[in-house]
Amino acid sequence: MSADFLYGIEVIINGLMAGVLYALVALGFVLIFKASGIFNFAQGVMALFAALTLVGIMEGQVPFAHLINAVFGTSIHHFGWQVPAILAIFLTVLVMIAFAWAVQHFVFRHLVGQEPIILFMATIGLAYFLEGVGDLMWGSSIRTLALGLPQGGSIWVEEMTNGLGGDDFYGFFIDKLDMVATLVALVLVAGLVAFAQYTKQGRAMRAVADDHQAALSVGISLSYIWVLVWSLAGIVALVAGVMWGAKSGVQFSLSLIALKALPVLMLGGFTSIPGAIVGGMIIGVGEKLFEFTIGAPYLGGATENWFAYMLALVFLVFRPQGLFGERIIERV
Amino acid sequence: MLYREAGDFKTSYQADSQTFPIAFDRWRYWAVLVIAFCVVPFFVNAYWANAILVPFLIYAIAAIGLNILTGYCGQVSLGTGGFMAVGAYACYKLMTSFPDVSIVIHIILAGGITAAVGAAFGLPSLRIKGFYLAVATLAAQFFLVWMFNKVSWFYNYSASGQINAPERFVAGIAVTGPNTAPWAQYMICLVFLTICALIARNLTRGTIGRSWMAIRDMDIAAEIIGVNPLKAKLTAFAVSSFFIGISGALFFAVYLGAVEVGEAFGIQKSFLVLFMIIIGGLGSLFGSFAGAAFLVLLPVALKVIGVDLLGWPTDLVAHLQLVIVGALIMFFLIKEPHGLAQLWRLAKEKLRLWPFPY
Amino acid sequence: MDGAAPYVTADGRQIGGVLMDMRGITLRFGGVEAIKNISFDIREGEIRAIIGPNGAGKSSMLNVISGFYHPQDGEVWFRGEKRKPMKPYQVARLGIARTFQNIALFEGMSVLDNIMTGRLTHMKTGLLAQAIWKGRAEAEEVANREIVEKVIDFLEIQAIRKTPVGRLPYGLKKRVELARALAAEPKLLLLDEPMAGMNVEEKEDMSRFILDVNDEFGTTIALIEHDMGVVMDLSDRVVVMDYGRKIGDGTPDEVRNNQEVIDAYLGVAHD
Numbered sequence: 001m002s003a004d005f006l007y008g009i010e011v012i013i014n015g016l017m018a019g020v021l022y023a024l025v026a027l028g029f030v031l032i033f034k035a036s037g038i039f040n041f042a043q044g045v046m047a048l049f050a051a052l053t054l055v056g057i058m059e060g061q062v063p064f065a066h067l068i069n070a071v072f073g074t075s076i077h078h079f080g081w082q083v084p085a086i087l088a089i090f091l092t093v094l095v096m097i098a099f100a101w102a103v104q105h106f107v108f109r110h111l112v113g114q115e116p117i118i119l120f121m122a123t124i125g126l127a128y129f130l131e132g133v134g135d136l137m138w139g140s141s142i143r144t145l146a147l148g149l150p151q152g153g154s155i156w157v158e159e160m161t162n163g164l165g166g167d168d169f170y171g172f173f174i175d176k177l178d179m180v181a182t183l184v185a186l187v188l189v190a191g192l193v194a195f196a197q198y199t200k201q202g203r204a205m206r207a208v209a210d211d212h213q214a215a216l217s218v219g220i221s222l223s224y225i226w227v228l229v230w231s232l233a234g235i236v237a238l239v240a241g242v243m244w245g246a247k248s249g250v251q252f253s254l255s256l257i258a259l260k261a262l263p264v265l266m267l268g269g270f271t272s273i274p275g276a277i278v279g280g281m282i283i284g285v286g287e288k289l290f291e292f293t294i295g296a297p298y299l300g301g302a303t304e305n306w307f308a309y310m311l312a313l314v315f316l317v318f319r320p321q322g323l324f325g326e327r328i329i330e331r332v
Numbered sequence: 333m334l335y336r337e338a339g340d341f342k343t344s345y346q347a348d349s350q351t352f353p354i355a356f357d358r359w360r361y362w363a364v365l366v367i368a369f370c371v372v373p374f375f376v377n378a379y380w381a382n383a384i385l386v387p388f389l390i391y392a393i394a395a396i397g398l399n400i401l402t403g404y405c406g407q408v409s410l411g412t413g414g415f416m417a418v419g420a421y422a423c424y425k426l427m428t429s430f431p432d433v434s435i436v437i438h439i440i441l442a443g444g445i446t447a448a449v450g451a452a453f454g455l456p457s458l459r460i461k462g463f464y465l466a467v468a469t470l471a472a473q474f475f476l477v478w479m480f481n482k483v484s485w486f487y488n489y490s491a492s493g494q495i496n497a498p499e500r501f502v503a504g505i506a507v508t509g510p511n512t513a514p515w516a517q518y519m520i521c522l523v524f525l526t527i528c529a530l531i532a533r534n535l536t537r538g539t540i541g542r543s544w545m546a547i548r549d550m551d552i553a554a555e556i557i558g559v560n561p562l563k564a565k566l567t568a569f570a571v572s573s574f575f576i577g578i579s580g581a582l583f584f585a586v587y588l589g590a591v592e593v594g595e596a597f598g599i600q601k602s603f604l605v606l607f608m609i610i611i612g613g614l615g616s617l618f619g620s621f622a623g624a625a626f627l628v629l630l631p632v633a634l635k636v637i638g639v640d641l642l643g644w645p646t647d648l649v650a651h652l653q654l655v656i657v658g659a660l661i662m663f664f665l666i667k668e669p670h671g672l673a674q675l676w677r678l679a680k681e682k683l684r685l686w687p688f689p690y
Numbered sequence: 691m692d693g694a695a696p697y698v699t700a701d702g703r704q705i706g707g708v709l710m711d712m713r714g715i716t717l718r719f720g721g722v723e724a725i726k727n728i729s730f731d732i733r734e735g736e737i738r739a740i741i742g743p744n745g746a747g748k749s750s751m752l753n754v755i756s757g758f759y760h761p762q763d764g765e766v767w768f769r770g771e772k773r774k775p776m777k778p779y780q781v782a783r784l785g786i787a788r789t790f791q792n793i794a795l796f797e798g799m800s801v802l803d804n805i806m807t808g809r810l811t812h813m814k815t816g817l818l819a820q821a822i823w824k825g826r827a828e829a830e831e832v833a834n835r836e837i838v839e840k841v842i843d844f845l846e847i848q849a850i851r852k853t854p855v856g857r858l859p860y861g862l863k864k865r866v867e868l869a870r871a872l873a874a875e876p877k878l879l880l881l882d883e884p885m886a887g888m889n890v891e892e893k894e895d896m897s898r899f900i901l902d903v904n905d906e907f908g909t910t911i912a913l914i915e916h917d918m919g920v921v922m923d924l925s926d927r928v929v930v931m932d933y934g935r936k937i938g939d940g941t942p943d944e945v946r947n948n949q950e951v952i953d954a955y956l957g958v959a960h961d
Contacts, residue, residue, distance in 0.1 A: 039463045066651075070644040110666040117408055120463045121610060122665045124603065129658025135651040256599075262467045300482040309471030316460045316468060345835040346828065534823035538831060539813045546796050546807050553794035556756055557870065558782030558811040567817060615798065 010172045011292045012285050017178035019284020020185045021247075024240040025261035026268065026276035027189070028233040033270045034209040035229040038108065039120045041262075042127035044255040046096075046234060049134040051241030051250045053095050055145055056138040057088040063137045089238075096234030097227075099130075104227045131255065140252070145245040150176040181243040188239055189277065192232070201228060209271075263312035283308045351533060354684075368522055373515040381514035382587075388628045389521035390582045395608040395620035396532045397575030402606070403615035404536055405568035406548030407457055411469035413601035414476035415573050417593050418446045419580025421486050424495045427508075427585070428488060435500040435507060439524070439581045446577020447570040449476075454569025458562050461551075473599055480593040494592050497585040508585045517586050524582060528575050532617055535571060544568050545615070576605075607657060611664050613673025622672040630657070699926065706734030708767075709910050710755070710878060715764035717750055724750045725761065726934040732878065737904055738912045739921045742931035743954060748914045749791060751931070752880050755912070756788050757781035769877075783811050787871040788880035791914075793863045797856040801866050804855055805841060808873030809834040841872045845899060861892040865899070872903060879903070881913035885920060893917065897924060922946065930954070 025043055032040045040046075056063065060079040069075055083091070107126065111119055157174045196202040207215040208225045216222060244254050260283065268279025287307040295303030342348040352358045376385060394412060402408050423442035427435065453472040457465050480486050487495045499509030506512045507520045535541055543564040546554035555561050584591045591597075604627060612623020631653055638649035668674050696706050710732040717725040725747045732738045740748045753759040755766070757778040766773045768784060787808065796804050813830055820827045842848055845865055850858065855866060864884065871879055884900065885893045897920055903909050915921045921928065922942040930938035930945055932954040938945045945951055 066645075066648050070642070070648055107662050107666065114665075114669075117406075117462050117466075118665055118669060120466065121408070121606070122662050124606070125610075125658045125661025125665065127658070128603070128654050128661065132651050132654025132656075132658060136648070136655065140647065140651065259470070262470065266464060266467055302478060302482065305478045306471060306474035309468070309474055313456055313468045313471040316464060317456045320460050320464070345832045345839075349831070349835070531821045534821055534827070535817075538820045538823070538827055539810060539815065540817065540820055542799070542803055542807050543810060545799050545803070546810075549796035549798045550794050552758075553790065553796070554807075556758060556778045556782060556788060556794075557807060557874070558779050559807075560777075560779045571817075 006172075008289075008292065010174075011288050013172065013174060014178070015285035015288035016281055017175070017182060017284070018288065019281040020178070020182045021240065021243055021280075022260050022264045022283055023277045023280025024181075024185050024188070024236065024243065026264040026280055027192070027273065028236040028240070029261055029265055030270065030273055030276050031192075031229050031233045031236065033265075035205055036108070036208075036226050037116060037119070038123060039116065039270070040126075040233070041120060041123040042130055043233065043237060043261065044259055045127040045130045045134070046099075046237035047241035047244065048250070048252065048255045049099075049130050049241075050092060050096055050234065050238035051145065051245040051254065052134045052138045052143065054088055054092045054238065054242065055143045055245070055250055057091050058083050058085060058146075061138060066139060067136055092238055093235055096238060097231045100230030100234050101227050103230055104223060108226065109223060127255070131252070143245070143250040145242060145250055150180060175247075177243070177247055184239060184243065188236065189273065192236075193273070195232075201225075205229060260308050263308040266312040266316055283311065286311055349537065351537075365526070373519055376515050376518050378514045381518050383632055384628060386517050386521055386587050388625055389518070389525045390579050390587055391605065391608060391624040391628060392621050393521075393525050393528050393582070394576050394579035394605045395612065395624045396528055396617060397572045397579065398605050399609045399612075399614065399617070399620045400532060400536070400544070400575070401568050401572035403609055403613070403619070404541060404548060405544040405565065405572075406551075407454075407565060407568060408463065408466040408606075409469040409572075410466050410599070410602045410606065411453060411472035411476075412576055412605045413597040413599055414473040415446050415450055415576045416580030416583060416601060417476055417480055417597035418449050418573075419443060419577030420584035420591055420597065421480050421495065421593075422446065422577065423581035423585050424497070425486065425488075427498060427500065431498070434502065435585065436502060436520075439578055439585070442581040443574040443578040446580065447574040450573020450576070451566050451570040454566050457565045457569065470599075473602055477593050477597060480597075492592075494590050495584065496590045497588075500585075508589070510589065512586070520586055521582055524578060528578065529617060529621075532575070536617065540564075540567060548615075607661055609671075610661055611671050613671030614669065616670065616673035618676065619671050619673035622676070626672065627657070703735060703905060704908070705736050705926065708732070709734045709769060710912075711767035712751075712755070713765045713767065715751070715754060715761045715766070717747075717754060717759055717761045724934050725754070727763070728931070728934075728936045729764075730929045730936065730939055732910060732912050734910055735904070735908050736910060736926040737900070737924055738910075739925035739928045740912065740914050740931065741916075741918070741921055741928060742937075745933075746931040747934040748931055749882060752788065752882050752912075752914060755781075755878075755880060756786060782874070785874075785877035786880065787874040787876035787878075789864075789867045789871050789882060789884060791882040791886065793860075793867055795855045795863055795867055795870070798854075800852050800854055801847065801858070801869075802838070802842075802851045804866055805838050805869045805873050806834065808841075808870040809838060811874060837875070838873050841869050844872070844902070845869050861888055864888070864892075864896065868896075868899065872907075872909075875907075876909060879909050879911045881911060881915075883914050883916065885915060885917055893920065900924060 025047060028043045028046070029040055032038055032043075055061075060081045060083060062068070062076050062079060065077045069077075103126065107122060108119070111122060157172050194202075196206055204215070204220045205225055205228065207218070207220055208222060212222060215225075241250070241254065248254070261280075264276060264279040264283050266279075267282055268275025268277070287304045290307050291301065291303050295301055295307070342353075352361055372385070394416060398409065398412055419442045422445040423438050426433070426438040426441055430438075453469065456468050460468055481493065484490075484493075487493055490496075497508045499506055499511065501507065502516075502520065505516050507516050536544070543554065543559040544567075546557070546559050547561060547564050547568075551561060554564070580597070583596070588596060608623035608627050609620060610623070611626055612621065613619025634649050634653050634656070635646075638644045638652065639646055664671055670677075696704065698704055708731045711729075712731070713729050715725055715728050716723065728747075728751070740751060742748050750759060754761050757776050757780065760775055768786075773781075773784075796807065799807075813834060815827045815830050819825065842851060845868065847862065847865060847869065850862065850866075855863065858866065868881075868884065871881075881900070885896050888896065900911060900913070901924065904911055913921075913925070915924075925942060927940060928938070928942055928945045929936060930948070930951045932950075937954055938948040938951040940948075
């Protein structure tokens with residue numbers, strides 16, 4: 001097999017791995033959208049916020065230290081302890097649940113029944129707000145996440161595949177972290193599906209997704225379910241934030257990368273969990289392959305910035321409901 | 333003078349549909365124009381022009397543009413930054429390719445080119461709606477910025493990748509370049525804003541404006557009563573982009589002078605202009621002004637209070653600003669989806685009846 | 691077509707030739723046949739009712755006429771010409787206006803602006819002229835405003851001219867919707883349940899308006915209505931639909947005595 005071809009395959013595999021991360025963020029979108037019809041633009045920022053919170057707690061940082069110092073003239077910054085990772089993750093989950101409750105209680109409870117586009121714009125506001133709060137709480141410098149996740153290329157894979165090509169080919173380079181991320185994503189999806197299928201809350205969640213009024217009339221508390229899905233989305237965001245943060249540091253650009261989950265959803269359809277995953281793969285592979293074959297050689301590179309959006313745009317014009325979405329029959 | 337419509341009778345449909353039906357409003361409108369054109373230019377200094385007045389005038393044009401698309405026609409766009417970039421780069425290419433032609437023509441042409449680009453990116457709006465379209469306009473945002481970064485023809489192969497506005501004159505007075513007087517910057521932006529606002533007012537009160545609003549309120553019904561949806565949406569995209577292109581050209585040529593595309597016209601700019609029309613009021617020209625003024629003044633006010641008065645570090649104030657803007661957006665969407673313009677309208681209704689509440 | 695000769699009704703209205711002719715219309719959604727091979731005609735100047743139980747396919751039929759649904763089979767003839775498949779806005783330009791079962795007004799606009807949208811098909815000024823406003827655009831606006839004011843007078847809604855539509859009660863909304871359709875000066879006016887959800891007084895008002903429109907402007911009207919009393923009083927001829935089929939067609943008296951129609955409405959005893 002020729003080396004170029006094998007490198008092409010490597011690009012595809014790496015694209016799949018990146019796609020898993022897109023799919024992880026997209027999953028959070030789907031959860032909230034299904035249950036409440038809110039298209040949550042802030043999902044990416046939630047991932048950033050969750051990762052920031054995790055780092056902050058682990059390092060024993062004092063929240064809002066910057067603000068407190070400015071107001072009271074103190075100079076506090078750290079509590080002086082280190083929190084073990086497991087406990088820190090638990091605390092971060094609690095923070096995300098509190099956030100979910102606050103979002104539901106202070107914002108979206110007052111917007112029930114509004115047009116989807118108004119809700120969408122509100123989530124853009126939420127994204128700004130949360131970004132600011134994250135910066136205020138933990139500072140805006142780039143942070144490294146030291147969870148002890150494996151990093152770097154997998155030598156095992158490289159050695160196993162070294163023999164495939166000729167002298168020009170040194171085996172596939174695959175990041176161990178990506179492999180972990182894929183594994184975690186699979187577990188997370190399986191967990192979510194099991195939760196939705198087999199628990200009482202899960203059934204209520206699906207009922208709400210199907211029909212708000214009907215769910216209300218059989219005694220399901222809408223606001224409880226909404227807090228629940230926002231919490232779940234927060235946990236999914238935490239996972240996505242951790243994976244991404246471990247890969248490229250916890251910083252603002254994380255929330256921009258997470259925006260790519262939007263085209264993923266447009267491909268996969270907003271209501272479909274398998275759609276989110278398949279869409280993530282298509283975008284991940286598509287943009288890497290496009291950059292490898294056309295972008296870098298002919299267009300000056302960095303086409304990943306827009307390829308996903310263009311793909312989704314072109315795709316939507318021909319199939320507005322996405323890959324797995326249902327066809328809409330318009331009525332008067 | 334009393335703020336009343338009583339005794340102010342209209343004897344023609346023309347008079348009945350004028351912009352300011354109440355006499356007092358008409359007087360105030362002329363007063364504002366006179367002050368803006370004849371008084372302010374004599375007092376404006378570099379700080380006021382740079383920090384407040386010029387950005388306000390330019391953002392007001394952009395906000396009017398986006399309001400036509402989003403507020404009047406109901407199509408949310410997150411591509412404003414990208415379209416402003418088109419205006420800026422079109423203006424730059426025209427300025428350097430045809431140095432003998434007046435800058436005013438260049439700016440108008442830059443608006444025209446942006447209108448064409450905007451209409452092209454508006455084509456999908458026929459098939460996709462709501463936030464699907466909003467996400468699709470992100471394609472325009474990211475693609476355009478990438479293009480102006482990578483294709484060196486657009487920045488005349490300069491090593492820095494920046495574009496710099498050469499010095500240009502209107503009636504012998506420098507309006508671009510390093511030697512521009514603050515009042516000249518102010519005046520050219522003011523003239524463009526006034527004309528844009530008049531055009532926007534005329535378009536939104538007539539047939540086209542009504543077809544836009546019909547599409548916004550109920551697109552299916554609009555089509556059944558005879559609105560051609562493709563035509564209505566594309567004209568909205570084109571007209572909106574025309575204004576946004578002009579604002580981009582002014583932003584580059586008159587205000588900044590030198591531009592690096594990712595920094596000046598990134599996605600943050602799209603959000604900023606969107607926030608202006610949400611806070612100011614969707615579907616209201618006055619709201620475009622109010623929102624632009626508010627979001628230009630807010631950072632200045634925060635800086636004055638936070639940094640100068642309280643002595644807080646700048647980055648802390650910047651973070652606070654994010655929190656405040658985000659919270660305001662949510663607050664307005666919850667409490668007053670029609671923004672400052674609606675608050676203003678309510679105040680006027682109260683004033684009309686004052687001192688009797690009914 | 692038999693009986694297509696013009697005649698004068700008992701109350702002195704002129705009924706002309708065939709205005710609209712539906713021939714063998716069949717409409718399917720996936721596997722469901724909403725309309726099965728239906729033919730009927732609407733004559734100039736008459737009030738034509740389409741009735742039938744819920745789900746009979748009446749609204750679908752109206753949607754076919756206004757170009758919103760495209761039938762898989764059959765032909766639509768309008769003013770002696772076969773109509774090509776066209777978009778709803780093109781149908782509107784032919785002179786077919788309608789109201790909707792669930793009011794479809796533009797909630798963000800005033801009553802006046804809503805009714806002015808009815809004039810869109812008659813307003814031709816280009817973008818540039820409108821941007822300048824003074825001159826052609828303003829003249830056109832005023833000319834069309836005069837027509838709209840006539841409609842406003844006719845429907846007695848002068849007082850709410852500048853009120854935002856969202857603030858109006860249900861009955862008035864229905865009237866504004868009728869005004870919007872009338873402002874288009876249509877050749878054929880389609881009314882989808884104009885009296886649904888109204889009280890007796892409002893129904894009487896609406897009936898009066900429908901009769902006046904037909905009488906004074908000679909507008910041809912096709913309407914769907916559930917209130918049998920109203921239908922029998924207002925209409926010249928009635929089409930009865932049931933499960934997508936046509937089961938009756940004729941004058942109110944003929945339809946009233948049609949056994950199949952009686953069965954459809956009252957139900958049949960199954961042994």
